[in-house]
Amino acid sequence: xxxxxxxxxxxxxxxxxxxxxxxxxxxxxxxxxxxxxxxxxxxxxxxxxxxxxxxxxxxxxxxxxxxxxxxxxxxxxxxxxxxxxxxxxxxxxxxxxxxxxxxxxxxxxxxxxxxxxxxxxxxxxxxxxxxxxxxxxxxxxxxxxxxxxxxxxxxxxxxxxxxxxxxxxxxxxxxxxxxxxxxxxxxxxxxxxxxxxxxxxxxxxxxxxxxxxxxxxxxxxxxxxxxxxxxxxxxxxxxxxxxxxxxxxxxxxxxxxxxxxxxxxxxxxxxxxxxxxxxxxxxxxxxxxxxxxxxxxx
Amino acid sequence: xxxxxxxxxxxxxxxxxxxxxxxxxxxxxxxxxxxxxxxxxxxxxxxxxxxxxxxxxxxxxxxxxxxxxxxxxxxxxxxxxxxxxxxxxxxxxxxxxxxxxxxxxxxxxxxxxxxxxxxxxxxxxxxxxxxxxxxxxxxxxxxxxxxxxxxxxxxxxxxxxxxxxxxxxxxxxxxxxxxxxxxxxxxxxxxxxxxxxxxxxxxxxxxxxxxxxxxxxxxxxxxxxxxxxxxxxxxxxxxxxxxxxxxxxxxxxxxxxxxxxxxxxxxxxxxxxxxxxxxxxxxxxxxxxxxxxxxxxxxxxxxxxxxxxxxxxxxxxxxxxxxxxxxxxxxxxxxxxxxxxxxxxxxxxxxxxxxxxxxxxxxxxxxxxxxxxxxxxxxxxxxxxxxxxxxxxxxxxxxxxxxxxxxxxxxxxxxxxxxxxxxxxxxxxxxxxxxxxxxxxxxxxxxxxxxxxxxxxxxxxxxxxxxxxxxxxxxxxxxxxxxxxxxxxxxxxxxxxxxxxxxxxx
Numbered sequence: 001x002x003x004x005x006x007x008x009x010x011x012x013x014x015x016x017x018x019x020x021x022x023x024x025x026x027x028x029x030x031x032x033x034x035x036x037x038x039x040x041x042x043x044x045x046x047x048x049x050x051x052x053x054x055x056x057x058x059x060x061x062x063x064x065x066x067x068x069x070x071x072x073x074x075x076x077x078x079x080x081x082x083x084x085x086x087x088x089x090x091x092x093x094x095x096x097x098x099x100x101x102x103x104x105x106x107x108x109x110x111x112x113x114x115x116x117x118x119x120x121x122x123x124x125x126x127x128x129x130x131x132x133x134x135x136x137x138x139x140x141x142x143x144x145x146x147x148x149x150x151x152x153x154x155x156x157x158x159x160x161x162x163x164x165x166x167x168x169x170x171x172x173x174x175x176x177x178x179x180x181x182x183x184x185x186x187x188x189x190x191x192x193x194x195x196x197x198x199x200x201x202x203x204x205x206x207x208x209x210x211x212x213x214x215x216x217x218x219x220x221x222x223x224x225x226x227x228x229x230x231x232x233x234x235x236x237x238x239x240x241x242x243x244x245x246x247x248x249x250x251x252x253x254x255x256x257x258x259x260x261x262x263x264x265x266x267x268x269x270x271x272x273x274x275x276x277x278x279x280x281x282x283x284x285x286x287x288x289x290x291x292x293x294x295x296x297x298x
Numbered sequence: 299x300x301x302x303x304x305x306x307x308x309x310x311x312x313x314x315x316x317x318x319x320x321x322x323x324x325x326x327x328x329x330x331x332x333x334x335x336x337x338x339x340x341x342x343x344x345x346x347x348x349x350x351x352x353x354x355x356x357x358x359x360x361x362x363x364x365x366x367x368x369x370x371x372x373x374x375x376x377x378x379x380x381x382x383x384x385x386x387x388x389x390x391x392x393x394x395x396x397x398x399x400x401x402x403x404x405x406x407x408x409x410x411x412x413x414x415x416x417x418x419x420x421x422x423x424x425x426x427x428x429x430x431x432x433x434x435x436x437x438x439x440x441x442x443x444x445x446x447x448x449x450x451x452x453x454x455x456x457x458x459x460x461x462x463x464x465x466x467x468x469x470x471x472x473x474x475x476x477x478x479x480x481x482x483x484x485x486x487x488x489x490x491x492x493x494x495x496x497x498x499x500x501x502x503x504x505x506x507x508x509x510x511x512x513x514x515x516x517x518x519x520x521x522x523x524x525x526x527x528x529x530x531x532x533x534x535x536x537x538x539x540x541x542x543x544x545x546x547x548x549x550x551x552x553x554x555x556x557x558x559x560x561x562x563x564x565x566x567x568x569x570x571x572x573x574x575x576x577x578x579x580x581x582x583x584x585x586x587x588x589x590x591x592x593x594x595x596x597x598x599x600x601x602x603x604x605x606x607x608x609x610x611x612x613x614x615x616x617x618x619x620x621x622x623x624x625x626x627x628x629x630x631x632x633x634x635x636x637x638x639x640x641x642x643x644x645x646x647x648x649x650x651x652x653x654x655x656x657x658x659x660x661x662x663x664x665x666x667x668x669x670x671x672x673x674x675x676x677x678x679x680x681x682x683x684x685x686x687x688x689x690x691x692x693x694x695x696x697x698x699x700x701x702x703x704x705x706x707x708x709x710x711x712x713x714x715x716x717x718x719x720x721x722x723x724x725x726x727x728x729x730x731x732x733x734x735x736x737x738x739x740x741x742x743x744x745x746x747x748x749x750x751x752x753x754x755x756x757x758x759x760x761x762x763x764x765x766x767x768x769x770x771x772x773x774x775x776x777x778x779x780x781x782x783x784x785x786x787x788x789x790x791x792x793x794x795x796x797x798x799x800x801x802x803x804x
Contacts, residue, residue, distance in 0.1 A: 058673040060600070060607035064548065083546075084670050085607075156683075243683050244669055245676060255669070258528050262552040 023291040030287020036280035044096040052078070053087035055094040055247045060085050064263050079269055082252070083259060088266075091247035092273055098248050099229045099277060102163055106228040107221050109167025114174020115217060119205055121175070122182025132175065139172045145234060152240035162241050166228045177220050181213035188212075215292040222285030226278045233274055249274045322540050323785050323803040326517035330541040330798070331524045331533060333663060337690040338477045339491050341461050342414055342421045346689055347568075347709050348521065350459075351796060352497060355519065356397075357461030357482035360388055360407070361453050362510040365791045368714070370453050371510050374402065374462055374483070383448035383748055384431075390439040395504045396464040397487035404435040409465030411443065419473075423729075425722040426459040426711060429745070447746035450753065451625065451715035459711040459718075485514050485799045496522040515802035534559065534781060541782040541796070546666060547610030550779035560784040565612040566794035567621045568709040568776040569719070570667065572599075572659075573731045576769050579699030585655050586702055592768035594645040595703075596635035598678040599671055601773055603637070608666060611777025618761045619720050619770045623792070626716030626744065626757035632765035642678045654679020659703040660696075662689040667773075668705050697728045704731075707776065712793035716757055717745050724764060732769035 024030060043050060063085040068078050079088035121132035148165045155161055185191065186209060194204050233250025235241030242248040244255070249270040256266030322329075336349035341357060362373035375388045394402040411433035414421050421427055429452065431444040445452065467481050480488045483506075486499040499519040507513075522539060524530045530542040531549065535556065545553070547563075554561045574592050578584040585591045601615045617634045620627035646654060659675075659682040661668035668684055675682045682703060687695070695701045710718040723729050725745075726738040737760050744756035764770060780790050787802045 056673065056676055058670065058677075060603045060670060063607060083666055084673055086673075156685075239686060245673055258526075258546060258666070259549065260528060261531060262549060 020291065024287070027287045027290055029283040030291065033280040033283025033285075033287060036276060037284055040096050040277055040280070041100065043093055044100050047093050047097055051087075051090035051093045052076075053090040055086060055090040056245055058084040058086050064259065064266070066263065067265050067269070070265075080265060082255060082266055086245075088252075088269060091252060092249070092270065095247040095249045095252065095270070095273075096277070098159070098242060098246060099232065099274075102159070102166070102232045102242075103225040103229040103281075105163045106166035106170060106232075107225045109163070110169070110171040110224060110228075111174050111217070111221055113168070114171030114220075115178050115210075117171070118175040118178030119182050119209065119213075122179040123186050123201075123205060123209065125183075129179075132179070136172055136175050136179075139169075142169075144169050144231065148231065148235055149238065149240055152235060157235065157240045157243055159242055159246070162232055162235060166231055170224050170228060170231075173220050173224060174217070177216050178213055181216045182209060185209055185212045215288070218292075219285050219289045222281050222288065226281040226285075229274070229281070230278055322537060322783060326803075327520055328516045328518070328541065328786065328798055328801065329520045329522055329539045330796070331522045331530045331539045332542065333523070333525050333527070333530075333544055334689045335494065335496075335523045338473075339480050339488065339497060340473060340477045341459070342419070342427070343473070343477070344690075345423045345693070345711075347794065348523075350709070350711055351798075352488070352499075352521065353459075353461050354484070354795060354797070355486045355499060355799060356480060356484040356488050357463075358394070358484050358509070359457055359461055361457040363454065363457035363714075364510065365793065365795075365797070370457060373457070373510055374407075375456075378453075381442075384445045386443040386445070386452065387436070388441045388443060390441065391506065391508075392439060394483055394506045396467070396483045397481045397502055397504075398464065398467055399504075400464050400466055400481075402462065402464075402483055403438050404441045405438075406462055406465045407441045408433040408435045409468070410463045411460075413463070413468070414460075423459065423711070423722060424727055425718065425725065426455060426713075429455065448748045449745060450748055450750070451713070451717050451745070454713050454715050455718075458713050485509070485511050486519055494523065496520060511799055514799040516798065519798055531781070534783070537783065540786055541780070541788065541798075543778055543780050543796075544663065545779055545781055547608070547777070547779060550781055551610075553781055558784055560782055560786075560788075562780040562782075562788065562790050563611045564778055564780065564790035565792050566709070566776045566778045567623065567712060567714075567792060568707055568778070568794050569616050569621050570664075570705065570707045570773040570776065571616070571619065572671070572771040572773065573696060573704045573706060573723075574769065574771070575699060575702045576732050576767070577699065580702045584702055585649070585651060585657065588649045589767060590645040590649040591651065592771070593635065594642040594649070594678065595675065595680070596768050596771045597638045597642040597645070598680070599674045599771065599773070600637040604667065604670055605774045608670060609774055609777065611779065613774050613777040615774050616772035617765065619723065619764050619772055620716040620761065621710060621719060621775060624710065624714055624716040624719060626720070626754055628754065628758050628761065631758035632761050634765075635768075635771075639674075639678050646679060651679070654681060656681045656683070657702045658683045658685055659705060660685045660687055660692050660701045661705040662687055662692045663707065671705065693729075696731065699731060705773075709794050712795050714793070716761075717741075720757070720760065720764070721745060724760065724769070732764075732767070734763070734767065734769065737763050737769075 062081055063083055065077050065081040066073050067080040077087050082088055117132045121129040151165050191208055194208050232241055236248040236250030237254040252270040253267050260267050332348050334346050334348055336344035336346045338344050341353035358374050360375040362371045364371050374391055376391050377389045379387050381387055411430050413419050414427040429445055429449040431446045434442040436442050464481050468476050478491055485505050487502040489500050490498040501514050501517050527545050531545055533539045534542055550561050553559050574586040575584050576586055578587040605613050605615050618627055618629050618632045622629050672682050672684050696704050708719055721741055724737050725741045726733055740756050740760040744753050747753040778794055782788055785804050787804050
């Protein structure tokens with residue numbers, strides 16, 4: 001290996017795109033996470049076509065049927081049924097919609113808030129930075145689950161409330177990361193050049209600065225999306241998230257916990273699904289960081 | 299195998315919880331757990347079953363209703379005579395001691411019955427006491443009770459929800475002090491009341507010898523509040539508690555095979571029902587003001603299927619707003635609604651809700667049943683948001699009329715007379731959500747009617763009207779699964795009243 005390394009200096013430079021692709025496809029974690037994520041997204045989009053039953057249709061005479069790998073399982077309900085006789089697979093499939101919608105929307109809201117604050121703080125510095133730093137510290141001092149619980153119990157849990165609460169609570173990491181990234185980037189020559197030719201601040205921020213901190217943003221976004229999905233499950237588990245009978249995975253775990261002693265699959269199945277989705281999102285985030293990290297570019 | 303492994307894991311986790319102090323035979327402490335906490339231990343100041351259990355263990359009543367044969371027997375009263383239909387003379391037992399050493403006299407009975415009549419005493423279920431006008435002391439051991447009207451069910455009430463308080467002590471400490479350190483004359487004395495945790499009791503050694511209640515065999519009782527049924531199951535399996543109930547029926551059946559556990563299923567007097575905001579107090583345009591909407595709900599919920607698959611045991615679909623064994627409760631006199639979602643949708647469309655509507659349902663126990671109902675309502679287009687609350691909070695909402703739909707249950711204080719169920723909820727009192735003048739008039743007349751046939755007929759009329767107007771949707775009677783350690787000798791009674799003073803260790 002060491003003998004071949006110096007040779008690479010003399011090879012013709014590959015295109016940026018080809019290099020990126022090679023890194024992406026060479027990264028097993030990223031590939032695995034990506035495939036799972038795409039699959040979940042497809043399942044969510046085509047839920048009505050894929051789900052064998054109506055996720056809300058209850059049939060009390062067919063409750064707690066075990067999944068197919070149990071001796072008493074049937075092909076009609078591959079993953080069994082829950083305590084009200086609703087098809088578990090269909091609920092899981094529709095539940096992926098809820099998880100993804102909440103994960104994406106909350107991340108977009110918190111991303112917008114956090115990035116705006118972070119970029120402003122990093123670019124202008126001084127008093128702006130002090131104020132925004134104060135906001136970030138204030139936000140960090142609040143325990144997310146506790147605040148979310150308090151808000152949800154005051155105004156009542158619903159999909160919109162969960163999205164808004166999480167969106168307004170999870171922007172701190174965006175702000176911290178973009179602030180320090182902006183500080184590093186804003187002393188670059190191209191920013192000075194843009195300033196010299198008289199570009200407006202908006203233009204500098206949007207088209208010179210932001211693209212250069214995008215990598216860091218994407219990594220934070222994946223982390224926060226996973227975080228939001230888990231928090232939604234937590235809130236729903238505690239009965240203050242998405243209200244029943246919505247097929248939220250967290251709610252499915254909560255509804256199943258009464259039966260966990262004798263029908264363990266009712267919490268195991270949504271639990272494992274949640275684990276896989278969150279793991280996949282984190283793998284993708286890790287992979288993007290690895291693939292785009294500056295030390296790998298040389 | 300997997301199930302057993304998980305079970306062991308759950309058991310292991312629970313075993314790590316330090317609070318799970320061992321209970322049971324070894325230290326002669328029967329720890330029993332239930333889901334709800336009475337807001338006040340004083341029996342007149344809560345209407346929860348958990349409170350009734352405490353009441354029957356720490357307090358005595360004048361009359362004893364023998365669960366074995368249903369006959370009224372002397373208790374704190376040695377005899378009673380009706381002077382006329384509105385006057386009852388009671389001869390008191392001598393030598394009965396309260397837990398603080400005071401001797402029971404006529405003063406205590408007179409004080410108790412006069413105190414609960416005062417508005418400032420804030421008795422929760424007024425129906426239990428408001429048939430009494432006043433009590434009068436004839437001599438130290440003789441009391442005359444004046445009734446407002448003739449009340450045929452008087453003895454039934456005197457044997458249940460009307461415990462006798464120690465007058466001197468209560469006046470000294472007031473309700474506040476009494477609820478923290480209650481004193482009664484019952485077979486057990488309350489030694490500690492911990493808000494949010496539970497109540498501790500100890501056998502009362504000074505208990506009067508000729509009580510119809512046998513001397514308790516178990517030395518100490520401890521009532522523990524554990525809202526989650528799965529934590530109660532886990533605690534029972536690890537031996538942290540000895541007795542519990544209100545476990546999902548199929549879980550209870552599955553627990554039969556678990557080692558060291560014994561399961562006893564018995565019918566109970568408890569009924570479940572849905573109350574509608576039929577007067578539109580929750581919002582001016584509440585859909586439930588429309589009879590057709592209430593009928594639609596009655597047809598949308600498959601009560602038979604809930605009984606067969608969820609409630610299980612010996613439960614039955616209910617049609618009248620009372621329990622069948624109660625005097626005056628005629629299930630056949632009322633209009634019955636069969637499960638018919640198609641008809642329900644038509645009724646909703648006719649009422650102006652072809653697309654259904656959004657509403658709210660509140661509940662305090664058996665989340666499964668509430669969720670099943672939410673599912674049935676959704677199937678006909680009614681989007682009911684489930685709000686699960688503590689009992690006292692839900693009851694206050696019900697009384698204030700702020701909720702469109704309430705899933706409630708009622709055990710009638712184990713009083714075997716329809717006045718204890720229908721009377722509580724339809725006679726115009728605080729718990730009456732419909733306040734129908736016609737029903738109120740009929741029921742008031744019924745309760746004061748001595749002639750049994752006439753009284754039954756009046757009840758039939760009232761129950762018929764309630765079902766015609768669907769002020770309530772009676773759901774089903776409850777079958778209770780009592781789950782306990784197999785070292786406990788426990789007998790169940792249909793009035794849903796665990797009598798721990800009759801229990802013993804095997």
